[in-house]
Structures are given as structure tokens and as C-alpha cells.
Amino acid sequence: AQSVTQLDSQVPVFEEAPVELRCNYSSSVSVYLFWYVQYPNQGLQLLLKYLSGSTLVKGINGFEAEFNKSQTSFHLRKPSVHISDTAEYFCAVEAGGTSYGKLTFGQGTILTVHP
Amino acid sequence: ETGVTQTPRHLVMGMTNKKSLKCEQHLGHNAMYWYKQSAKKPLELMFVYNFKEQTENNSVPSRFSPECPNSSHLFLHLHTLQPEDSALYLCASSLRDRGTGNTIYFGEGSWLTVV
Numbered sequence: 001a002q003s004v005t006q007l008d009s010q011v012p013v014f015e016e017a018p019v020e021l022r023c024n025y026s027s028s029v030s031v032y033l034f035w036y037v038q039y040p041n042q043g044l045q046l047l048l049k050y051l052s053g054s055t056l057v058k059g060i061n062g063f064e065a066e067f068n069k070s071q072t073s074f075h076l077r078k079p080s081v082h083i084s085d086t087a088e089y090f091c092a093v094e095a096g097g098t099s100y101g102k103l104t105f106g107q108g109t110i111l112t113v114h115p
Numbered sequence: 116e117t118g119v120t121q122t123p124r125h126l127v128m129g130m131t132n133k134k135s136l137k138c139e140q141h142l143g144h145n146a147m148y149w150y151k152q153s154a155k156k157p158l159e160l161m162f163v164y165n166f167k168e169q170t171e172n173n174s175v176p177s178r179f180s181p182e183c184p185n186s187s188h189l190f191l192h193l194h195t196l197q198p199e200d201s202a203l204y205l206c207a208s209s210l211r212d213r214g215t216g217n218t219i220y221f222g223e224g225s226w227l228t229v230v
Binding site for chain 1: 119121146148155156157158160163171205207209211217218219220221222223224
């Protein structure tokens with residue numbers, strides 16, 4: 001079984017500051033890793049995903065994440081945030097192999113960007 | 116517009132009512148899912164359908180009954196629910212393809228309140 005821990009439930013930052021949202025996972029098998037964003041009153045939208053290859057993954061809206069296998073982490077970063085980045089962010093894992101679509105999510109991190 | 120449409124967006128029902136949530140995907144996908152998002156809990160996978168066949172039931176109580184008549188439509192039939200079933204129910208779809216990490220596209224969700 002897999003589990004995901006998002007280390008911060010809330011992250012307040014000022015506009016144009018950098019931000020890092022932390023995610024750690026545990027799994028006995030290889031995994032695919034995802035970050036989703038949920039804006040108020042909306043569903044989840046994929047930001048980026050790691051399947052294999054380069055450990056630095058770039059996504060939409062200027063976000064990127066780095067896969068660190070030894071630390072079992074997949075932290076999300078953005079060098080300069082905007083007010084419009086205020087949302088809830090979810091880290092998720094899918095076990096490789098036959099676990100199609102069976103995502104295990106973290107608890108979510110609420111990012112609030114202040115002017 | 117995410118390509119996954121859910122109706123109704125909001126539903127209030129009594130514990131003795133019978134209602135249904137509907138989901139339609141316009142993405143040509145072959146897998147569909149129901150996820151539950153409750154306050155203060157991670158998103159939970161409820162059901163998975165691949166090519167209209169249910170392949171996963173994540174120990175969901177029988178008062179939730181899914182139906183997948185074709186690969187584009189998914190229903191969640193609700194009866195004799197409990198107040199603790201109040202949550203956001205998210206439908207999702209994906210193209211089942213080994214090795215792609217199975218990007219899942221979510222609808223905007225149906226907010227359910229059980230009174």
C-alpha cells in the first residue's frame with residue numbers, strides 16, 4: 001500500500017515570494033507521482049507528473065517539482081507566486097503496474113498568497 | 116471546461132431519499148472513477164470502471180451504487196444516506212494505457228448534503 005504525507009496543511013506567502021510545498025510518500029513498489037491543484041468550488045486540475053527520467057518536472061503555471069527517490073519526496077516549487085495561485089494543492093501517488101487510476105492523495109496544502 | 120461534466124453541482128437530500136449523481140466525459144477515455152472528498156480527510160477512491168466493467172470497489176457501503184452504462188457515462192445512485200456522507204463527490208476519467216502514469220481528469224464535483 002502507498003501513503004502520502006503533505007507536511008504543511010497551510011502555507012501563507014506574499015506575492016512574488018518563492019514557495020515550496022512539501023510531499024513525502026511511502027511505497028513498496030515504484031510509483032508515479034502527481035501534483036493537482038483545486039481552486040475554490042472547482043475540481044482538481046493536474047499541475048505536473050513524474051513518471052520516469054529526469055527528476056525535475058516542469059508543469060503548468062510556472063510550477064516545478066523534484067523527485068528524490070532516496071528521500072521519497074516530491075516537493076512542489078514556484079520561484080515567484082501570484083495572487084491567482086491561491087488554492088489547495090494535492091500530492092498523489094499511483095503504484096506502477098496495474099494500479100491504473102488508483103491514486104492515493106495527501107491531505108492537501110492550502111496555499112494563500114497575500115498582496 | 117475540463118471535459119468531465121457532473122450534474123447536479125449541488126444536492127440536498129433527506130436520509131430516506133433516493134437520488135443520483137451523473138457524470139459524462141467527452142475525452143474519449145475508457146476508465147471512469149468516483150472519488151469522495153470530505154472535510155479534513157484525503158480524497159478517497161470509491162469505484163473504478165474500466166471499459167464499463169467495475170474493477171474496484173474500495174469497501175464502499177452499499178447505500179452507494181454505481182452504474183456505468185457506457186464508457187462515457189457514470190452514475191452514482193444514492194439511497195438511505197447518512198449525514199456523514201455529506202461531501203464533495205468527484206467524477207474522473209482517464210485513458211487506460213500502461214506506462215503513461217494514467218493522467219486523471221476530474222470534473223468539478225457534486226456537493227452533497229444529507230439532512
